[in-house]
Amino acid sequence: MPERFEVGLPDGVRLNVEATGPRDAQVTAILLHGWTLDGRAWHRQVDALTAPPFHAGVRVVAYDARGHGRSSCMALPTATVAQLGDDLAAVIDAVAPTGPVVLVGHSMGGMTIMEYAHRHPAHFAARTAGLVFVSTTAEGHTHTVYGLSPRIARLIRLAETTGAGVLARCGSWSAPRALLNALQPSIRWMLFGDRCEPADIRLVTSAVARASLRSIGGFRASIGTQHRLDTLAALAHLPAAALVGDRDRLTPPPCAESIAAALPATELTVCPGAGHMLMMERPDEVNAALTGVVRRVLAESPPARRGASPPAHRGAAPAETGA
Numbered sequence: 635m636p637e638r639f640e641v642g643l644p645d646g647v648r649l650n651v652e653a654t655g656p657r658d659a660q661v662t663a664i665l666l667h668g669w670t671l672d673g674r675a676w677h678r679q680v681d682a683l684t685a686p687p688f689h690a691g692v693r694v695v696a697y698d699a700r701g702h703g704r705s706s707c708m709a710l711p712t713a714t715v716a717q718l719g720d721d722l723a724a725v726i727d728a729v730a731p732t733g734p735v736v737l738v739g740h741s742m743g744g745m746t747i748m749e750y751a752h753r754h755p756a757h758f759a760a761r762t763a764g765l766v767f768v769s770t771t772a773e774g775h776t777h778t779v780y781g782l783s784p785r786i787a788r789l790i791r792l793a794e795t796t797g798a799g800v801l802a803r804c805g806s807w808s809a810p811r812a813l814l815n816a817l818q819p820s821i822r823w824m825l826f827g828d829r830c831e832p833a834d835i836r837l838v839t840s841a842v843a844r845a846s847l848r849s850i851g852g853f854r855a856s857i858g859t860q861h862r863l864d865t866l867a868a869l870a871h872l873p874a875a876a877l878v879g880d881r882d883r884l885t886p887p888p889c890a891e892s893i894a895a896a897l898p899a900t901e902l903t904v905c906p907g908a909g910h911m912l913m914m915e916r917p918d919e920v921n922a923a924l925t926g927v928v929r930r931v932l933a934e935s936p937p938a939r940r941g942a943s944p945p946a947h948r949g950a951a952p953a954e955t956g957a
Contacts, residue, residue, distance in 0.1 A: 636680075641697070641728045643721060645712060650704035653729060654684045655693035661763070661931050662730035663924070665696040666722070666743025668769070668910075669857060670850055671841045672703030675740065678917040679924055688925065691932055695729050699746070701849025703841065707806035713852025715742065715860050719749030723757050734763035734935045736928055740913060741885060742853065744770025748862035751869060763935065764927040765874040765897075768920060769882055769910050771889035772866055772896065775858040778884055794854065801851025809850070811843050827881035827909035834914040866896035873930040874900040875923035879908030879915065901926070 636652040643649065652673055663683055665676040673696035683694045698705040699718055708717075726735060739747040744767045751758045771777065814821075821842070822835055842850075874897050878890035887904055894902040903923055908915045 641725055643700070643724055645708065646706075647700045647708045647712075647721075648706045649697050649700065649721065649725065651695060651697040651725070651729060653693060653695045654680060655689065657693065659693035659733070660691040660935055661734050661736060661928060662693045662695060663736045663738060663928060664722075664726065664730070665694065666737070666739040666746050667696070667699065667702070667841075668741030668743055669853055670702070670845045671740075671838065672698045672844060674703075674837060674841065675911075676738075676913060679738070679913055679921060682917075682921040682925060683928065688928065692928060693730070695725075697725060699742070699849075701846045701852070703844050707846045707848055710802055710848055710852050713802065713849055714856040715745050715749050715853065716753060716856065718742070718746040719751075719753045722746055722750040723754045726757075726761055730761075734931055735761050736764035736766070736924075736931055737762055738766040738768070738924060739770055740768040741770050741910065742857060744768065745772075745857065745860055745862070748772055748865055749860070752862055752865040755868075762872065763931045765869065765872055766924050766927055767874070767876040767890070767893055767900075769878055769885050769890075769912050770876075770893070771885045772860075772862045772893055773889065774860050776861075777886050777888045795858075798851040798854035801847045802854075804847035804851070806846045806848060808843055808846060811839075814839050814843050824883055825910045827879050827915060828907035830909075830911070830915060834911065837914075838911065863892060863896050866893060870897050870899060872897075873927045875903065875927055876900050877903040877905065877912055877916075877920060877923055879905045879910065879912055881907060881909045884910045 636654045638652050640648045641651055667673055667675045676696050680694050683692050700708045700721060737747045818835055818839055821838060876890045876893045878887050880887055890902060894900045903919055905912060905916045905919055913920045
């Protein structure tokens with residue numbers, strides 16, 4: 635069973651964290667979800683990394699970003715991707731203070747990794763041993779046209795930006811579940827490709843229902859304007875993988891292609907017929923890329939010292955149980 639606890643941040647925000655595997659594992663894999671989602675999006679990848687042959691050598695950590703899932707809401711000025719990069723540095727210190735870390739990011743989670751590398755280069759270099767980017771971008775909304783004509787895409791982006799500003803002022807309130815249920819066809823069109831499981835639609839809808847309206851609206855501006863290709867170019871020595879669906883309406887293939895160009899040794903996988911939610915739509919492909927990077931890091935890292943006392947979670951407290 636996963637261990638659930640909270641990590642407290644300097645501004646008072648508390649992040650919900652779930653960790654599976656030994657604390658003294660050889661490698662820690664940290665999974666970062668996308669905008670409006672939560673750590674549950676990675677359940678198929680957690681299963682893959684906590685099964686043989688990885689169960690003894692890998693600790694898997696998934697946490698809810700500020701304002702998402704079971705994590706607490708935040709002040710509006712801190713609803714930025716830059717702040718998420720700072721949060722990731724704090725999470726690493728709290729849950730994996732020693733040993734190599736593999737960072738796995740979907741959409742906004744991938745942008746969080748890039749921001750961490752940009753804002754904390756020495757910390758990143760000392761701790762990060764591998765990277766996996768899933769349906770993400772280093773160029774903001776440069777390539778985002780929602781699968782439509784550029785003119786219509788500009789109109790949608792204008793409406794989206796205006797709506798985001800309104801939602802950002804709604805504080806810790808959440809969207810009514812009844813409204814989200816009615817919007818499921820739109821969610822399915824925007825996030826998924828040719829096929830998807832009903833359970834995945836339900837999970838995504840549940841995650842959006844947990845996200846605060848402040849986070850849904852507040853993060854939109856920095857997500858659209860972030861540009862970190864130069865930061866990525868300095869990370870070319872790391873084992874890395876990038877995946878994208880060819881039906882992704884939010885981060886289409888040119889986004890992954892530019893990441894792969896910045897990281898020439900990156901294994902690029904384009905999944906035919908898949909949309910934005912690759913970890914759900916194409917778990918086998920995502921798991922293969924993820925375990926491939928983890929295997930390389932395990933091969934290059936010294937085994938953990940068995941019998942040593944694992945460090946306590948700094949800044950962490952047990953989480954309350956319940957839904």
